[in-house]
Amino acid sequence: VSQHWAACRCASQVKTSLMDLTNSIMDILPSLSRPANHSRIFYAVMFDAGSTGTRIHIYTFIQSEKGNLPVLDNEMFHSIKPGLSAYADTPEMAGHTVKMMLKVAKKTVPRLEWKRTPVVLRATAGLRLLAAEKAQALLDQVQHVFDESPFFVPDNSVSVMNGSNEGKVCPPSALTSHLNAQTKKTVGILDLGGGSTQITFLPKLRKTIENVPVADYVARFDICNSTFELYTYSYLGNGLMAARLASLGALGAEGLEWRVFKSSCLPKKFRDEWSFGGLTYHVSGDPDGYAGYKLCYQEVLKVVKGTIHQPYELEDSNVFYAFSYYFDRAVDAGLIDGVQGGMLEVRDFKKRAKEVCNKMSKFPPISPFLCMDMTYITCLLKDGFGFKESTVLRLTKKVNNVEASWALGATLDHFHNLKIH
Known part of the structure; x- marks a missing residue:
C-alpha cells in the first residue's frame, strides 16, 4: 500500500478503473430510485465471521452523478461474541446469531x-x-438464514475465505484512500485476528518479491499502466487465540476434560477454564516453577519460530498500520487511548510486556493472559516478521471513519467478481 502514486500522471486511468467497478455494481443491483439531485444511494451488507466474533458491516454508497465515482457515505458496524466456530456442535445457533444481526441491517x-x-x-x-x-x-x-431474509442473496454469498486472500482483499480499499496523498512514504498493514495474522505492504526492492517462499505471497494488480506487486500473506494458526493454544501445548491435544495446561506466561496461582473454537481448556500458571517475561518469551518463540517468513525488506521509513488485537492489547496494557489509538514503536510492546510479566504476582493484570498476549505480539513482530525495535506502528480501529478490516475490500471485490461471472 503506497502513497506515492499521487505523482502518477495517469489519474484518469485510475478513475476509469474505479469507474468500471462502479458500473459493475450498478449492473448487478437493480436501478435505484433517484432523488431530486439525481443521486444514487445503494447499500451492501458484509458479515466478517472471525474466530472470536462475528461482525456485520452495513455500507452506504452515494453516486452523485452518472460518471462520477461513488462515495462511501456511511458504515454501520456491529459485532457479537463468540465466533460462529463456537457453535460447531450446534450449528443452528450460528444461524440464529446471523438472524439476530440481520435485524441491525x-x-x-x-x-x-x-x-x-x-x-x-x-x-x-x-x-x-x-x-x-x-x-x-x-x-x-x-x-438458509440468508435465503429466508428479504435481502438480495448473490451466488456464492456464504463461504470460507482462502487464507492467502484475507490480505489481498484489504488493500484495494486502502489503495483508493491513498490515491490523492502527497507523500512518498510507504504504508503497510498488520492485522492480528484470533486464528490468523496478516501482513501487507508494497515493497520498494525487487529482491523482496524474488525471495518469497511461494507465489501466494505476491498479489499483482494493474494501475496507471504499471503492474504493482504487493507482498501480502495470512498465517493460519498465528492469530492471538490460536497462539495461546500452541503456547500452552493444547493445540490438537486430547483428554481436555482432565488435562491442565500450564504456562510461565500466566500468574503462578492462576487456574481457570478458557474456551476457544467450541472447546474448553483447563489452564493454569506453574505454581512450582517460575513465571515472567524471559520464560514466557521462550514459550511463545516456539510458536513463531520457523512459521513466519521474514520479508527481505522492512524499511525503517515505512509506517505500518496495526489493527485488531494489536490495537486491543495495546489499550489493555495502557499504551494507547481506546478511542484515539496512537503511534508506538515495536520496543514499546516489548517494554510493557516485560513490566506486565514480571509483576504478575504483585499487580494482577486486567486479564491473566495479558502477559502471554503482549509477549506473543512482541515475539511475532521481532522474531516473526523481523521488524526492528524502532519500527513505528500506527494503532487504530478506523481509517477515514471506516472500521479497519478487509470487509470493505471484500465487498467491492465481490461486486466486481459478480460482473466477471
Whole structure:
C-alpha cells in the first residue's frame, strides 16, 4: 500500500478503473430510485465471521452523478461474541446469531431497498480450523438464514475465505484512500485476528518479491499502466487465540476434560477454564516453577519460530498500520487511548510486556493472559516478521471513519467478481 502514486500522471486511468467497478455494481443491483439531485444511494451488507466474533458491516454508497465515482457515505458496524466456530456442535445457533444481526441491517437499510441490497458472509480462520463437515454445517445454516431474509442473496454469498486472500482483499480499499496523498512514504498493514495474522505492504526492492517462499505471497494488480506487486500473506494458526493454544501445548491435544495446561506466561496461582473454537481448556500458571517475561518469551518463540517468513525488506521509513488485537492489547496494557489509538514503536510492546510479566504476582493484570498476549505480539513482530525495535506502528480501529478490516475490500471485490461471472 503506497502513497506515492499521487505523482502518477495517469489519474484518469485510475478513475476509469474505479469507474468500471462502479458500473459493475450498478449492473448487478437493480436501478435505484433517484432523488431530486439525481443521486444514487445503494447499500451492501458484509458479515466478517472471525474466530472470536462475528461482525456485520452495513455500507452506504452515494453516486452523485452518472460518471462520477461513488462515495462511501456511511458504515454501520456491529459485532457479537463468540465466533460462529463456537457453535460447531450446534450449528443452528450460528444461524440464529446471523438472524439476530440481520435485524441491525433491517434497521439501517430502508425497507424499500432490502431486495436490492446484497448480503454476503465471508468466514476466516475460525472456520478453517474446524473439520470440513462441521464448517460446512455452519455455512449451510447461514445460507438458509440468508435465503429466508428479504435481502438480495448473490451466488456464492456464504463461504470460507482462502487464507492467502484475507490480505489481498484489504488493500484495494486502502489503495483508493491513498490515491490523492502527497507523500512518498510507504504504508503497510498488520492485522492480528484470533486464528490468523496478516501482513501487507508494497515493497520498494525487487529482491523482496524474488525471495518469497511461494507465489501466494505476491498479489499483482494493474494501475496507471504499471503492474504493482504487493507482498501480502495470512498465517493460519498465528492469530492471538490460536497462539495461546500452541503456547500452552493444547493445540490438537486430547483428554481436555482432565488435562491442565500450564504456562510461565500466566500468574503462578492462576487456574481457570478458557474456551476457544467450541472447546474448553483447563489452564493454569506453574505454581512450582517460575513465571515472567524471559520464560514466557521462550514459550511463545516456539510458536513463531520457523512459521513466519521474514520479508527481505522492512524499511525503517515505512509506517505500518496495526489493527485488531494489536490495537486491543495495546489499550489493555495502557499504551494507547481506546478511542484515539496512537503511534508506538515495536520496543514499546516489548517494554510493557516485560513490566506486565514480571509483576504478575504483585499487580494482577486486567486479564491473566495479558502477559502471554503482549509477549506473543512482541515475539511475532521481532522474531516473526523481523521488524526492528524502532519500527513505528500506527494503532487504530478506523481509517477515514471506516472500521479497519478487509470487509470493505471484500465487498467491492465481490461486486466486481459478480460482473466477471
